[in-house]
Amino acid sequence: MNRSVRILLAEDNMADVWLIREALKRQSVECLIDHFLTAEDAIRAIERCGADGAAPPDLILVDYNLPNGDGGDVLAAAASNPHLAAVPRAILSSHLQPHERDRISSLGAARFISKPADLHEFLAAVGATVNELVRPPST
Amino acid sequence: MTTATHTATATTPGLEPVKLLLVDDDRDSLLALQAILEPLHQDLLLAESGKDALRLCLDHEIAAILLDVRMPDMDGFETAELIRSRKRSRYTPILFLTAYRSDEQLFRGYDLGAVDFLFKPIVPEILQSKVSVFVELSRSEQILRRQAEEIARTEAQFRAVLEAAPDAMVITSEDGSIELANSRVDMLFGHPRSALIKRNIRSLIPDWEASSQESLASPESRVTAVREDESSFPAQITRSPFATKEGRFITTAIRDATDQVRAEVRVRQINQELERRVTERTAALTYSNEALRQFAWAASHDLQEPIRTILSYSQWFAESNPQIQSQREGQMLEIIQQQASRLFRLLAALQQYIQVAESGESHWTPVDCNAAVEAAASNLSGMIQESGASIDRAPLPSVMGTEVMLVQLFQNLINNSIKYRSPETPRIQICAESNGAGWTFSVRDNGQGIDSKYFGYVFGVFKRLGVGQAAGTGMGLAICKAVVERLGGRIWIESMPQPGTLIRFFLPAEVNP
Numbered sequence: 170m171n172r173s174v175r176i177l178l179a180e181d182n183m184a185d186v187w188l189i190r191e192a193l194k195r196q197s198v199e200c201l202i203d204h205f206l207t208a209e210d211a212i213r214a215i216e217r218c219g220a221d222g223a224a225p226p227d228l229i230l231v232d233y234n235l236p237n238g239d240g241g242d243v244l245a246a247a248a249s250n251p252h253l254a255a256v257p258r259a260i261l262s263s264h265l266q267p268h269e270r271d272r273i274s275s276l277g278a279a280r281f282i283s284k285p286a287d288l289h290e291f292l293a294a295v296g297a298t299v300n301e302l303v304r305p306p307s308t
Numbered sequence: 309m310t311t312a313t314h315t316a317t318a319t320t321p322g323l324e325p326v327k328l329l330l331v332d333d334d335r336d337s338l339l340a341l342q343a344i345l346e347p348l349h350q351d352l353l354l355a356e357s358g359k360d361a362l363r364l365c366l367d368h369e370i371a372a373i374l375l376d377v378r379m380p381d382m383d384g385f386e387t388a389e390l391i392r393s394r395k396r397s398r399y400t401p402i403l404f405l406t407a408y409r410s411d412e413q414l415f416r417g418y419d420l421g422a423v424d425f426l427f428k429p430i431v432p433e434i435l436q437s438k439v440s441v442f443v444e445l446s447r448s449e450q451i452l453r454r455q456a457e458e459i460a461r462t463e464a465q466f467r468a469v470l471e472a473a474p475d476a477m478v479i480t481s482e483d484g485s486i487e488l489a490n491s492r493v494d495m496l497f498g499h500p501r502s503a504l505i506k507r508n509i510r511s512l513i514p515d516w517e518a519s520s521q522e523s524l525a526s527p528e529s530r531v532t533a534v535r536e537d538e539s540s541f542p543a544q545i546t547r548s549p550f551a552t553k554e555g556r557f558i559t560t561a562i563r564d565a566t567d568q569v570r571a572e573v574r575v576r577q578i579n580q581e582l583e584r585r586v587t588e589r590t591a592a593l594t595y596s597n598e599a600l601r602q603f604a605w606a607a608s609h610d611l612q613e614p615i616r617t618i619l620s621y622s623q624w625f626a627e628s629n630p631q632i633q634s635q636r637e638g639q640m641l642e643i644i645q646q647q648a649s650r651l652f653r654l655l656a657a658l659q660q661y662i663q664v665a666e667s668g669e670s671h672w673t674p675v676d677c678n679a680a681v682e683a684a685a686s687n688l689s690g691m692i693q694e695s696g697a698s699i700d701r702a703p704l705p706s707v708m709g710t711e712v713m714l715v716q717l718f719q720n721l722i723n724n725s726i727k728y729r730s731p732e733t734p735r736i737q738i739c740a741e742s743n744g745a746g747w748t749f750s751v752r753d754n755g756q757g758i759d760s761k762y763f764g765y766v767f768g769v770f771k772r773l774g775v776g777q778a779a780g781t782g783m784g785l786a787i788c789k790a791v792v793e794r795l796g797g798r799i800w801i802e803s804m805p806q807p808g809t810l811i812r813f814f815l816p817a818e819v820n821p
Contacts, residue, residue: 182613182617184617184620184621185617188620188624191624234613263609263612263613263616264609264612264659284616285616286615286616286619286620286649286652287619287620287623288619288620288623288624288627289623291620
């Protein structure tokens with residue numbers, strides 16, 4: 170891996186941000202995380218992507234339960250930005266109601282990651298998803 | 309000398325014989341008259357003098373008098389004059405008997421009110437036929453008098469009934485003209501009764517109409533009635549027509565309905581008040597139901613998040629500090645993890661319970677219970693392998709519901725059977741039999757069994773039996789009950805002769821074709 174993976178992360182729970190960082194570290198994924206605490210901030214960042222010539226992130230990782238909107242709104246913003254068409258998106262949540270799950274699949278989330286209570290399960294779930302969705306650039 | 313001959317019973321039934329007075333000073337003539345009139349079967353009173361005749365006239369109601377003109381002391385005319393002078397006999401027909409055809413006698417006789425003259429010698433047939441006429445006349449009069457008495461009696465009865473009626477009663481012709489009214493009409497309307505006769509009943513009840521039915525009393529109707537002082541009041545009227553030879557009449561019973569109307573208004577007010585309270589109460593209940601639902605959702609979902617974090621971090625902390633495992637702090641951390649983990653499972657169960665309760669019928673499809681049992685067994689495969697449990701499933705039907713609900717139902721039941729097993733290897737038998745509009749399922753095990761006094765208790769939310777079963781949330785059977793009841797069925801526990809538990813539940817048959 171000759172460069173870092175860039176991840177746009179929308180997550181309001183700092184405890185989970187730490188866990189996600191730990192999961193990436195254990196996968197030996199060198200990463201650069203743009204972290205937003207609210208849906209609003211994440212959406213604003215997503216709308217700017219590509220506009221100023223900056224490279225788009227390699228992965229968009231969104232928690233469903235966010236303040237000032239929700240993960241669905243963030244996914245919708247990503248889906249409407251053509252610069253992000255090729256960027257995989259995943260949603261994190263401990264639990265989703267059926268209608269929320271339907272909405273998320275319609276918004277093009279490639280993966281739904283449940284947040285397990287067990288530390289190892291959590292780290293494994295996040296790590297596996299990142300590994301799978303972000304093909305490290307060939308050396 | 310006077311005698312009375314009582315003859316045989318009268319020829320006309322119900323009519324008494326009439327009394328005929330025969331007056332002649334000649335006893336032979338008297339007996340001859342008696343003999344001639346005997347066949348008429350009437351009461352014959354005999355008098356040999358005018359004086360005797362007068363006395364008999366005083367004592368008896370006499371239909372006709374045969375009076376000899378020529379008598380000593382007081383002759384026939386004098387006797388007739390005295391008879392006529394008495395009130396009782398003023399109109400009693402008198403036939404004079406005489407041997408002489410003299411105009412002077414005739415005039416005097418007719419002048420005294422004689423109705424006829426008979427000339428001696430008496431021709432029996434003529435005498436009989438003339439007297440018969442008077443007998444008939446008297447009898448007709450008797451009949452008329454009785455009829456008049458009967459009519460007077462009936463009318464008195466009728467008036468008594470009319471007066472005794474609790475309502476004001478008005479009898480009118482079909483056009484409403486008042487023929488008769490009872491005294492309650494005076495009281496109710498303030499009109500003197502006499503003033504009402506021949507007036508139209510519509511002056512009392514403007515909306516009055518003749519009853520449309522021929523003979524049956526029409527149902528009660530509510531109208532407005534007007535008093536003499538032109539004030540009005542609500543009245544309840546009942547009309548019943550009756551036919552006479554003079555035409556159809558209508559009896560209208562009128563009752564003041566003021567109190568009734570007041571009571572009705574009160575009842576309506578009370579009903580409205582009740583309705584308002586029910587609406588308020590329903591709104592309050594709906595509100596508290598919604599509040600409860602939101603709370604339950606928050607409790608099960610939002611509370612789960614921090615606990616998940618506590619679990620992850622306590623685990624992380626323990627792994628980052630392996631040196632404390634053998635210390636007191638290590639045990640404390642373990643207790644924190646155990647309790648957080650238990651709370652996490654309780655909330656997950658509560659969440660399931662709420663999802664069941666909110667499952668909408670529109671998402672229901674026929675679900676194959678065989679597949680549901682297999683899926684449940686697959687979810688519990690670790691537990692089943694570990695305990696060596698066997699599941700004996702007879703062919704099961706499909707029922708309406710969601711797969712998630714039915715898998716959950718069977719999974720909780722199998723889970724309980726294994727969790728509360730006896731020292732024996734768990735054996736679980738599942739079968740269903742058709743029962744009316746649906747299916748009765750049986751899930752039978754050879755486990756510890758449940759005391760029959762807890763048969764209802766165990767279906768309650770967070771209800772557990774015994775201690776030290778940290779694995780139980782107390783939600784398993786509560787969720788089963790919620791599923792079954794949500795699907796329109798019911799669930800219960802039955803006693804078994806052998807050890808173990810038999811849980812049965814009824815589910816309606818699938819309705820889709």
